[in-house]
Amino acid sequence: MITTIISQTANVRDVQVETIGDRTTIFRSRTWDRLKFEIEYAQQKGTTANSYLIQSDKVALIDPPGESFTKIFLEKLQQHFNLASLDYVIVGHINANRMATLSKILEIAPHIQVIASKPAIKSLKEVFGQYTSQFHTPNHDLDLGQGHRLQFISIPTPRWPDGLATYDNATSILYTDKFFGTHVCSDTLWDEDWKKLDHDRRYYFNCLHSNQTKQVETILEKFSTFKSKYYAPNHGPVIRYSLSRLIYDYRQWCQAQQTKTFSVALFYASAYGSTTILTNAIAQGLEAQGVHPLLINCELATPEEITQVMENVDGFLIGSPTLAGHAPVQIQTALGIILNTATKNKLAGVFGSYGWSGEALDLIEGKLRDANYRFGCNTFRVCFSPKEEDLVKAQQLGSDFAQNLQKSKKNRPLTLPTNNINNLSSDRTEKALNHIIGSLCVVSFKQGEMDKAILTKNISQASFIPPGIMIALTQEQKTELLPEIGTSFVVNILKEGRNLRRYFSPSSINTINSFNELETKRATNDCLIFDQALAYLECTVEQITELGNKWLIYAMVNHGELLANTGITAII
Incomplete structure (x- = not known):
């Protein structure tokens, strides 16, 4: 049953409600406008924020929307279900927008149990200290009754290290979080005309996943173990008719990224999300010039992973906030590894956000210059949260860095094995x-x-x-x-x-x-x-x-x- 369908010409936000499986309802919070200024919304086709309600013996809400839809979503949800009777909220990933909606849900139903990944739970406990006993990591399946047994799949990526997918055995629906979505708004719930979605799907992949293809391939393998009838993403139509084609496309797009001639690593840490936003914008600029970006979240990467990445890339950029006048410890550690292992023929760059002074960026740039690295761009800094014009500049910086890298590699010299290069380029002291x-x-x-x-x-x-x-x-x-x-x-x-x-x-x-x-x-x-x-x-x-x-x-x-x-x- 569909309720509240408003035409595109009305140009307002609404919530579309429809049953998609046994005891399972989708709530599609919709806007035909550009939701945010991030690059992924640049096609300006609107978007949907998809949330899912499973009403069995126990009731679970999967992926409440962000703050832009909090009011209309909760109003619509209350029309169809007594929110005070909710048992579980399952969160595929956490951000500040989702926390705003979750806060309102906790006010109405303070007894609920929140299921999320370990990194997400850590963030939630810092924000909602009074509810810490109600936040849980999924150590086992969750039985809602009447065959609705939920299985949880950890799907971490550099961009969403707290990623979590959910599979319902009763309906064979796989709730895929940020995978397989599109930023398109329409009255169409399913993907019947999936061929018309090809361009939008590829654009969504390029914006969100092209710089984390190794992790994407690992997650696709995890998804393949489930006999899914539908994929239920955070955005866009529910996938019913093109499951195998979409998996095939994702694999092909991953391979296409990895076979590009040049690659650049973006090492970053982010205190409040601003440096992460800049990282993704720079990655888009690199991608636009045919250079493969690798996003390395230094808060998660091991020293061995950082070392291995540096051996294989042609250039690197380091993105850092400034905390109490310094770079975060994770960035300091990564910088030490880079200085210790990276050959001087790799192009370098520095970027980041700051609140007051930005000394961390000066420190990183100074270290790299003193070590005789060549720079592919000027150091880029943004005060507080990046605005739309900052993201345009960040994307241009990525494009410029890629072009400078391609120029520097036109007459690439014969390289020595890595160990020899390291011995020549940096003494033991x-x-x-x-x-x-x-x-x-x-x-x-x-x-x-x-x-x-x-x-x-x-x-x-x-x-x-x-x-x-x-x-x-x-x-x-x-x-x-x-x-x-x-x-x-x-x-x-x-x-x-x-x-x-x-x-x-x-x-x-x-x-x-x-x-x-x-x-x-x-x-x-x-x-x-x-x-x-x-x-x-x-x-x-x-x-x-x-x-x-x-x-x-x-x-x-x-x-x-x-x-x-x-x-x-x-x-x-």
Whole structure:
């Protein structure tokens, strides 16, 4: 039964309601206008935000719409169902718009249980602290009764790391979240004229999935294990007549992306979503010039994944917010890996959003320039949330970067194997020093014949040529550790996952009795190197400056080594 169908010419928002299966109803929140300014809506054909209600012994709502439709959606839902009787809300992914609608639902039905992926639950608990006991990850099937047993499929991607799909055994409907949608608004519920949707489907794929094809292929394999009759996406018609064709198209489009001549990695982290939006816009610009973009969410990627990506791409851009004057730890870690592994013939770029100052972008750009990387674009920065004109500029930046990359590779020289290139392009000291950013360290020194050490995070790189570091110490620490110019010491950069830190205190000097169980060796300056560290630096005090109740120690780095080829730095 269809209720409330308003013609396109009315140019208003409404909710279309229809039964699509046993005890299963779709609520299509519709607009014929361009919903948002993001590139995926640029065709201006409107869109639908599809939500699904399963009314069995227990009642579940799948994917409530965003804030643009909250009011009309809840009004329509209440006309068909007493919302206070709702048992479950299942969320395929989380964003600020959906949280607005979920907040209203919780006000009406505060008893409901919310089912979402682990990353989504973490975000929800931060926003809705009073409801934390009602947020659950799907550790098993959910039985709604009368054959409606829901199975949950984790479908993380760089753009939606919290992705979750749902399969209902009773109706054989697979609720696919951001997969298989289109931004098209019409009265047509099903995909009868699916051939007419080819262009819109490809445009949707290009905007949302072309830069995460490896993850898409993995998810398609997961979907293939279910005997689905319908695909129920977040946007556009429900897929009934072209399931196999759409799977085939997605596989072909993924392959087409991966066979492109050049590829560029976009490493990013995003505090409030703004840098993610910029990342996607830049990826569109790269794609428009025939360059394959790879989106790497540094909050999820492992060091091994970052290293592998850098070995295979032709260029890279780093996108970062600025938090308390610094780049997030995940970006600092990725930058260290990139400086340690990326050859100098890869084109570089920097972009990001900030609230007040944007120092993180200057830091990243400075590190890359000091390491002699060539830039494919000027550093691009946006204050607060990007506006439509910012996204146009970001897309143009991606296009310019792609063109500069193609020009630089026209006469590509014969390349050496990766290991040889790394040995030639960066000496061992530079590789060790690249890990100092944001790291937790143990500074070891000698006082007479006594070995001593202290745990600290107050170390930063102060110069590049010659390499130098800056340490902040209290008066007591300065007097005992590094009393004068010419004093030698070793900075042991700790590795995450090892238990070195428990042997040391940040507030007092530690003597050999505290750490005599640890395996060590002597540096050339006779101070201790701890074998479980990630890297070490042999240093000599060059300058001592008093600053209030602190002392700043500038030291020359004489030598350094990596003690482990993989791993990330430990942080407090």
